[in-house]
Amino acid sequence: MEIRTLRYFLAVAREENMSRAAETLHVTQHTLSKQLKSLEGELGKKLFTRHSFSIKLTDEGILLRNRAEDLVAMADKIEQEFVSLDDITGGELYLGLAESYQIKYLARAIKEFKVNYPTLRYHITSGDTEQIADKLDKGLLDFLVLAELPDSRKYEYLAFPESDVWGLIIPIDDPLAKNKKISVSDLKGLPLFCSGQAWENELRTWAGNDYSQLKLEGSFRLSYNGSIFAKEGLGYLLTFEHLIDTSYNSGLVFRPLTPKLESNLYIAWNRYQTFTPIAKRFLQHLRTTFIDTGK
Template sequence: MEIRILRNFLEIAREENMTRAAERLHISQPSLSKQMKVLESELGKKLFIRSNYNLHLTDEGMLLRKRAEDLLDLSDKIIHEFKSLDDITGGDIYLGCAESYLIKYLAMAIKSLQTHHPQIRYHITSGDTVLVAEQLDKGLLDFAFIVEPPNLSKYNYLEIPETDTFGLLLKKDHPLSNKPCLTVDDLLPYAIFCSEQSIHSDLTRWCGEKIDQMNISATFNLTNNAAVFVREGLGLALTFDKLLEISDSSSLCFRPLSPTLEVKMYIIWKKYQVFTPAASLLLEEMKHMLQK
């Protein structure tokens, strides 16, 4: 299976039309159609449902699209890495970051590194620990910033010297806004939004057996999206402190939990990982900064 053919397959999937895809790829439509027939024959599965004007992916085609996107991302990363092996002044670094104000340590390391290496480019993916760890395992990332203890059999790590504090994002006119902190019993009557990761680890650790009584009405990955739901009065969002800038004019407020619920952040990378010069520079800068 050729990388070139997979790129052409993705172009067809995006355009949903063989002729338009061929025009964008600057190849003939018959040639592109023949490539797809060979690909279907090679995989032994039908990839497209053909109509008079459009093409739609079959379930097998959707699976190939996901796998091809991951494979091509990795292929592009390999090309960039080899191009940058002899270029210590530049290069690309790929990072996966959980939502946390402790990402400030990454920002400080990058700011320091830019003083002498302004040509380095940074590509940052945001998501929960499961998402960024999965991309790290696939080789799509150099480092991941996660908010749970790392798997020591798979990763090396650095520990951030601060913690994230959980609390609830709620409207200022909400009945609970008058309380300085919120208990499990305070939350039971209300709809709660939180991440899947929090349900299975953090919230369960805090609630104990009362987790089954919690009304988890929605899950989210990004606090900014959850805040929109909170503003509409749909519920309360479990999140970290300091993720949102809440001014006096904001309709929202943040209240910590009681007892306090905190988590630490870790920078992880795969064991025996071979870094590009740019990634090695960032790692050394982060080590130096955390030692201080």
């Protein structure tokens, strides 16, 4: 199974049309069709269901797409790493980020780093810990930013300078917005939005024996989407302070939880990771930067 063939397969899966995929790949439709039939023969499974004007993935095709995306991304990363070995002014960095206003410290570190390495190119993947940790473990990322203490058996890490404060996003005209702080008793019976990971961890610990009386209306990986649902009156969003616009005209307010709930943020990397030269230099820069800002 060749990487080129997997690229062909992913193009067809993306376009859902053989002729359009052939155009994007700059190959003939005959060549593309031949490669895909060869791939199906190699795997012994039908990967597509062909219709008059479109192509749909079978269940086996969906499985291959998920695996092929990682394999092609890894191949691209390897190629870029070797190209950048002799690049003394830059290279490629791959980072997976959790949501936090503290990402500003990372952004500042990158900006400062680019002064000495102006051709640096960085690639950002956002998501919750489960999503981005999987990519780090597969070698698709150099660094991972997460809002929970990393497993020291697998990772080394640095702590960000501050902590994130948990609270509730509330429509400004809601009676609950009059509260200065939000207790667990205020939340009982209310439709709540939160990331599934935080709901099962931080919020469970914070609520204690009252946890079973809290209602998760829906889970969101991205707080912004949850805030839209909250603004439309579908529920209330539990999230970090500073992630959502709660300015005067936003229609929303943030109220911190009581007792206070905080989460620390960390940037982590695999304990036995082999860094590219640019990633190694960036880590050295991070160590200095994060020490200077307080931790």
